[in-house]
Amino acid sequence: MRFLIAALLMTAGMLSPLTSFAASADVEATIKAVNLDAMSLTLDDGKTYSVPEEFNFDGLEAGVRVIVYFTLVDGKRVVDDLEVIQ
Template sequence: MRVMIAVLLATASFLSPLSVLAGSSDVEATIKSVNVENLSLVLDDGKTYSLPEEFNFDGLQSGVKVIVFYTEIDGKRVVDDLEVVQ
């Protein structure tokens, strides 16, 4: 029984760093610029975030404060969700 528990704990500790890579992050910042043609936006943190094709740009403009939920894929920040801060 102890061997079984040890194997399970070792497996869990080995796989735990992989879950961090798949996780989503978020940032609260102000929009610096919006590019509808390239499906991207730049925040005041200086980083560019890619948006999906079906993204609704209504109300997004420079100076709007937002919370961006994103996943980093191949070095690009891809937006999963965006919330305007009132």
């Protein structure tokens, strides 16, 4: 019985639509631009990263080196966390 339940849970996990739509990653780069109106950061890799409304932009400006942890959501890079490199 335990084997059957484990097999069902494993199958359900593999077929879950959430696993195919979300992918976490991180990137180390330098901030190229900060857009407060659009709530986004553009890095020197040429990509734009959206940030949540409660995001704190203090200390972030062009030229600051960061590690950005993000998730791909509907083709957009959404920042989960950000670390400033000194």
